[in-house]
Amino acid sequence: MKNKIDYYLPIIIKFVLGLLVFILQINLTGKGNLAPSTALDAVQNYVLGGIIGGVIYNENITILQFVMVLIVWTIIVLTLKFFKDHNRFIRNIIDGQPVTLIKNGKIRVEECLKHGISANDLMFKLRNKGIYEVAKVKSGILEQNGQLTVIEFSDKDHVRYPLISDGQLMLMYWNLLTKMKNG
Structure with a gap:
């Protein structure tokens, strides 16, 4: 029984953390990600899904490493959104x-x-x-x-x-x- 708990607990924690970060990103960047209207919205969803899906079952990646990857990705997304919202040139490059x-x-x-x-x-x-x-x-x-x-x-x-x-x-x-x- 202990082996199963040791195996499933990190997966559950990673999944919950990934879900919380996904919800946080949607709330911070706007609801547009639910129905992506720009390339950045779609890429954000794909990459975050890939990060979550690729990491939760990998026993070699610790919960701390997973959290660090989520934090880095969130910072990248928020930085791009900030520059896109405040600079017309960058908005044209990202959104077209x-x-x-x-x-x-x-x-x-x-x-x-x-x-x-x-x-x-x-x-x-x-x-x-x-x-x-x-x-x-x-x-x-x-x-x-x-x-x-x-x-x-x-x-x-x-x-x-x-x-x-x-x-x-x-x-x-x-x-x-x-x-x-x-x-």
Whole structure:
């Protein structure tokens, strides 16, 4: 009986610690990690899951070593989030920018190729929005999370982008709106 306790107790402790750190990271970085909207959110979840999953069953890694790895990863994530939230240049590197793939009913092939979107992928995204003809699309914007925002020619409500975020003018959105307005 003692052997089983000696074997399972560190696994249980590591699992509980990993779960607590995961919950802590979600609460500190925002609920976006529950449904990742940026590459950083997804990477954070994958790496933390890999750390927890790869370590809890490894008897050679002590609980203290596991805690140190969790602390280092949490510091890295929080540091990246801080710089992303306070520096537009870093935000653009980490999250990217929205890209117009369809403009005035015409597919911008160069942009699709540049961002790895095949014709099948684009049409799939349009069909998911209930659109079966590219000619009906005034603007198709590939968002940072891979979703396609579609503005049809008949749409009364247009997509709204924040022109000011965290006290800074968002030039990428200003330029995007200017391009859309000028046709």
